[in-house]
Amino acid sequence: MEKKKEIAVIGCGTWGRNIVRNFYNLEALNCVCDLNDKNLEAIQELYPDLKCTKDVDEILNNPDIKGVCVVTPSHTHYNMVQKCLNAGKNVYVEKPISTKAQEALDLENLAHSKDLILMVGHLLLYHPAVNRLKMLVEEGVLGKIKYIQSDRLNINYHKNDRSVMWDLAPHDLSMASYVIGSDPKALISAVGCDSEIENIFDITHLTIEFENGAIGQLSDSWIHPEKRVTLLVRGEKATAILDDTLPSGKIKLYDNKVPAQKHVDVVDYLEIEPLKLECQHFIDCIHKKRTPRSDGRNGLMTAQVLEEAEKVLLGSKLDALDKVSFASYRMSK
Numbered sequence: 001m002e003k004k005k006e007i008a009v010i011g012c013g014t015w016g017r018n019i020v021r022n023f024y025n026l027e028a029l030n031c032v033c034d035l036n037d038k039n040l041e042a043i044q045e046l047y048p049d050l051k052c053t054k055d056v057d058e059i060l061n062n063p064d065i066k067g068v069c070v071v072t073p074s075h076t077h078y079n080m081v082q083k084c085l086n087a088g089k090n091v092y093v094e095k096p097i098s099t100k101a102q103e104a105l106d107l108e109n110l111a112h113s114k115d116l117i118l119m120v121g122h123l124l125l126y127h128p129a130v131n132r133l134k135m136l137v138e139e140g141v142l143g144k145i146k147y148i149q150s151d152r153l154n155i156n157y158h159k160n161d162r163s164v165m166w167d168l169a170p171h172d173l174s175m176a177s178y179v180i181g182s183d184p185k186a187l188i189s190a191v192g193c194d195s196e197i198e199n200i201f202d203i204t205h206l207t208i209e210f211e212n213g214a215i216g217q218l219s220d221s222w223i224h225p226e227k228r229v230t231l232l233v234r235g236e237k238a239t240a241i242l243d244d245t246l247p248s249g250k251i252k253l254y255d256n257k258v259p260a261q262k263h264v265d266v267v268d269y270l271e272i273e274p275l276k277l278e279c280q281h282f283i284d285c286i287h288k289k290r291t292p293r294s295d296g297r298n299g300l301m302t303a304q305v306l307e308e309a310e311k312v313l314l315g316s317k318l319d320a321l322d323k324v325s326f327a328s329y330r331m332s333k
Contacts, residue, residue, distance in 0.1 A: 003026075003027040003028060004028070004064075005027065005028055005029055005030040005064070006028060006030060006064060006065055006066040006067060006283075006286070007023050007028045007029050007030060007065070007066070007067045007068075007069060007282075007283065008029075008030050008031045008032070008033065008059040008062075008065045008067070008068050008069070009023065009029065009031075009032050009033070009068075009069045009071060010033045010034070010056060010059065010068060010069065010070050010071065010072060010080065010084075011033075011034060011070065011071035011072040011094075012032050012033075012034045012039045012040070012042075012043050012071070013034070013036070013039055013071070015071060015094065016034070016039075016071035017042070017043065017046075018275055019069055019071055019275065019279065020032055020043060020047075020050075021046075022273075022275050022276050022278075022279040023069070023279050024047055024050065025276075026276075026279060026280060026283065028279075028283055029050065030051065030062070030064060030065050031050075031051045031052070031053060031058070031059055031062070031065065032050060032051070032052050032053075033052070033053050033054065033055070033056055033058070033059055034052075034054065035054055037054075040052045040054070056080075056083070059089075060083065060084065060087035060089065061087075065089065066089070066090060066286055067089060067090040067091070067092065067117070067282060067283070067286050068084045068089045068090070068091055068092070069091075069092045069093075069094075069282070070084065070091060070092070070093040070094065071094045071121075072094075074094075074096055074098070074099055074162070074166060075099070075162075077093055077094075077096070077097060077098050078098045078100070078103040078106075078107065080093075081093050081097070081107050081118070082106075082107060082110065085107070085110050085111055085114060085116055085118070086110075086114075088114065088116070089116070090116050090117035090118075090119075090282075090285075090286050091111070091116070091117070091118050091119065092117075092119040092120075092121065092282045092292075093118075093119070093120055093121065093299075094120075094121040095120055095121045095122055095123075095170040095171070095174075095299070095302070096120075096166055096170045096299065096302060096303055096306065097120045097296065097299030097300070097302070097303055098299075098303050099162060099166055099303065099306070099307065099310075100303065100307060101300065101303045101304040101307050103303075104296070104299050104300040104303040104304070105300055107296060107299075108295075108296030108297060108299070108300055111296055112296075117282070117285045117286055117289075117291075117292060118292075118295060118296040118299075119281075119282050119285065119292035119294055119295060119296075120174075120292075120294045120295070120296065120298055120299035120302075121278065121294070122170060122171065122174035122175070122178075122294035122298060122299075122302070123171065123274050123275060123278055124171050124174065124175040124178075124274065125174060125175065125178050125278075125293050125294045125298075126274045126275075126277040126278040126281060126293070126294075127175075127244075127274040128269045128270050128271060128272055128274070128277075129242055129244065129250045129251055129269050130175055130178070130179060130231070130242065131269075132251060132267060132268075132269035133179055133231070133233065133240055133242055133251055133267075134178065134179045134181075136240055136251075136253070136267065137179060137180060137181065137233065137235070138181065141235075141237070141238060141253070142233060142234070142235030142236075142237055142238045142239070142240060143235035143236035143237030143238065144235055144236045145180045145182075145212065145214045145233060145234070145235050146213075146214055146215070146234055146235060146236060147214060147215050147216070147217075147232075147233075147234040148176045148179065148180055148210075148214055148215075148216045148217075148231070148232065148233050148234070149216070149217045149218075149219075149230075149231070149232040150171075150172035150175065150176055150216070150217070150218050150219070150230070150231050150232075151219045151228050151229070151230045151231075152168045152169075152171060152172055152219070152220045152221075152228075152229055153219065153220070153221040153224035153226075153227065153228040153229075154221065154222070154224055154227045154228075154229075155222065155223065155224065155225060155227075156202075156222035156223075162200070162310075163192070163200055163201040163202070163204065163310070163313070164192075164201055164202050164203065164204055164220045164221060164222045165192070165201060165204040165206070165220060165306055165309060165310065165313070166306060166310075167220070167222070168220040169204065169206065169218055169220050169306055169309075170302045170306065172218040172220065173206075173208070173216075173218060173301075173302050173305055173306070174294065174298055174301075174302050175231065176208075176210075176216050176218065176231075177210070177298075177301065178293075179231070179233060180210060180212065180214055180233065181212070182210040182211045182212035182214065183210065183211050183301060184208050184209070184210055184211070184216075184301065184305050185208075185209045185210055185211045186208070186209045187206070187207075187208055187305060187308050187309055187312070188207040188208060188209055188215070189205075189206070189207045189312075190204065190205070190206050190207075190308075190309035190310075190312040190313050191204070191205050191313070192204035192205065192313045195223060196223075199314065201313055202221065202222040202223050203219075203220070203221045203222070203223060204218075204219070204220050204221075204309075204313065205217065205218070205219050206218040206219075206305075206309050208305065227245055228245065229243070229244040229245050230242065230243050230244070230245075231244075234256075235256075236256070237255075237256060237257075238253055238254060238255055238256055239253075239254045239256055240252070240253050240254070240267075241254070248271070249266045250269075251266065251267040251269065252264050252265070252266055252267070253265040253266075253267055278294075281293060
């Protein structure tokens with residue numbers, strides 16, 4: 001039985017092509033849209049049988065298309081996602097859902113009012129190693145979680161986002177919250193450096209208190225000459241480190257009671273491309289009317305924290321005794 005091709009992708013630049021590849025291989029891709037001729041030519045060369053267009057309305061007016069994947073620049077997300085939802089399309093939007101918490105809330109409420117799926121591209125929630133680490137936490141292997149640290153450091157010569165925080169921290173924050181099973185409670189501090197372009201921060205460090213009492217440290221960099229992608233989770237009994245730069249054996253478990261060098265367990269997990277799992281999840285959520293793992297609420301939480309952090313980075317200093325609380329953006333459903 002031939003699979004229904006019900007997905008369209010809007011935006012097929014560098015990352016969009018990876019999403020196109022996965023939906024195409026899943027035999028779910030109906031159409032690709034982009035305003036850039038070179039991007040469309042590149043897609044057409046790879047997939048000659050795939051329909052390409054520069055007209056978004058062709059997608060929005062096509063009743064065969066049930067889901068739209070928005071992979072456009074972050075400042076366009078709000079208007080594009082709103083347009084897709086109003087056209088009755090389920091939406092998977094790349095992170096961040098928006099750089100404004102109020103817009104994220106509006107989109108989540110709009111999707112809910114229309115009974116449509118709104119999913120945010122927090123890719124690491126679909127990473128097999130991240131999910132294995134989450135299982136260790138849930139099974140109590142680490143004990144009560146006290147601290148979590150995510151380092152995402154690399155070189156980026158194309159600084160076309162608002163800052164490294166908006167580019168990378170959505171991954172760190174959504175992953176940290178997911179792994180320890182707790183929402184952020186307060187922003188403790190936010191510091192950064194704009195080493196090349198004024199007010200475009202290429203290094204940021206956020207410290208966050210989670211509702212379960214754990215403290216999180218999120219560090220992101222566009223100017224680090226050596227790539228580092230690690231997640232450390234420390235509990236009362238044990239500490240786990242996930243190193244995503246390793247080809248295998250990404251998770252190591254350390255007993256807190258003995259010297260780490262003498263006692264290391266390597267944790268096994270199933271290797272599958274996270275993006276393939278994320279794309280399949282979107283399709284499944286549409287067909288089964290399930291709430292996505294990285295739903296609009298997850299996107300709202302991320303936008304809210306990062307919006308507050310950006311205010312601090314740009315000069316609104318936090319009072320040391322007055323942490324920013326996130327309770328005011330709880331959604332009403």
